[in-house]
Structures are given as structure tokens and as C-alpha cells.
Amino acid sequence: MQKNLSSKQKPKKDKPTPREIVITKLGFRGLEVLENAEYQFPRETQIVIVKLAELISSNQISEILDGGHLLALFRSIGIGVRMKTKINIEEDGKFISLSDKLGTKLSSNGS
Structure with missing residues (x-):
């Protein structure tokens, strides 16, 4: 059993x-x-x-x-899935985000 x-x-x-x-x-x-x-x-x-x-x-x-x-x-089919987008650029052999690059450029121009 x-x-x-x-x-x-x-x-x-x-x-x-x-x-x-x-x-x-x-x-x-x-x-x-x-x-x-x-x-x-x-x-x-x-x-x-x-x-x-x-x-x-x-x-x-x-x-x-x-x-x-x-x-x-x-x-x-009408489902607008949103994806996080990040753009990286190469500067001096390193990849940095575009927002960081623009942020440093704007802060250096403002001084």
C-alpha cells in the first residue's frame, strides 16, 4: 500500500x-x-x-x-512599450553618457 x-x-x-x-x-x-x-x-x-x-x-x-x-x-499591434535609452560616446578611450558630456560642456561654458 x-x-x-x-x-x-x-x-x-x-x-x-x-x-x-x-x-x-x-x-x-x-x-x-x-x-x-x-x-x-x-x-x-x-x-x-x-x-x-x-x-x-x-x-x-x-x-x-x-x-x-x-x-x-x-x-x-498598438502596444507602445517604452524602453530606457542611453547614448554613450567615446572620449579619450572611455565611454561616457551623452548627458554627462553635455553637462560638463555646459558647466565649463558657464564659468
């Missing part, structure tokens, strides 16, 4: 969630775009994730989705 109970309690391999399926196909900065979309538009993003997972599972989407493609997809 004890053997029957223990054999029933063995964990079964659960099938992956739609989000996990989508994450396996994300490329460069894809996860960053997905997380921003989930934070800014949770309900709408969940619907998109489910549909993308269906398309990936049925092999209708076989290529890797990078951040740019995923962002374009969201924007094409």
Missing part, C-alpha cells in the same frame, strides 16, 4: 508555460523588451505571450526573436 502512494506522488514533468516557451526563442535584448512589456502592459502582454507560444510550438515561428523584432511586434 505504501508503494502505491509513493509511486503516485512522483512529480510529473510539467509542460513548459507559454512564457518559458517564448523565452527559449528570445535573442539579443529580447528578454529586456518582454520584461518591460510585462511591467507596462501586463494583460495585453500575457495575450501576446500565449499566442507567440502557440506559434512557436506549431513551428510557425522558427527564427530567434531579438529585442528589435519583439518591440516592433508590440508596437505594430
Whole structure:
């Protein structure tokens, strides 16, 4: 009797969630775009994730989705995901942000 109970309690391999399926196909900065979309538009993003997972599972989407493609997809269906943008420039062999560069330029001109 004890053997029957223990054999029933063995964990079964659960099938992956739609989000996990989508994450396996994300490329460069894809996860960053997905997380921003989930934070800014949770309900709408969940619907998109489910549909993308269906398309990936049925092999209708076989290529890797990078951040740019995923962002374009969201924007094409009316979900305006906002991304943090930072512009770096090289000065004397170092990368500094454009805002720091403009800030130092403005402060040196004001003196």
C-alpha cells in the first residue's frame, strides 16, 4: 500500500508555460523588451505571450526573436512599450553618457 502512494506522488514533468516557451526563442535584448512589456502592459502582454507560444510550438515561428523584432511586434499591434535609452560616446578611450558630456560642456561654458 505504501508503494502505491509513493509511486503516485512522483512529480510529473510539467509542460513548459507559454512564457518559458517564448523565452527559449528570445535573442539579443529580447528578454529586456518582454520584461518591460510585462511591467507596462501586463494583460495585453500575457495575450501576446500565449499566442507567440502557440506559434512557436506549431513551428510557425522558427527564427530567434531579438529585442528589435519583439518591440516592433508590440508596437505594430498598438502596444507602445517604452524602453530606457542611453547614448554613450567615446572620449579619450572611455565611454561616457551623452548627458554627462553635455553637462560638463555646459558647466565649463558657464564659468
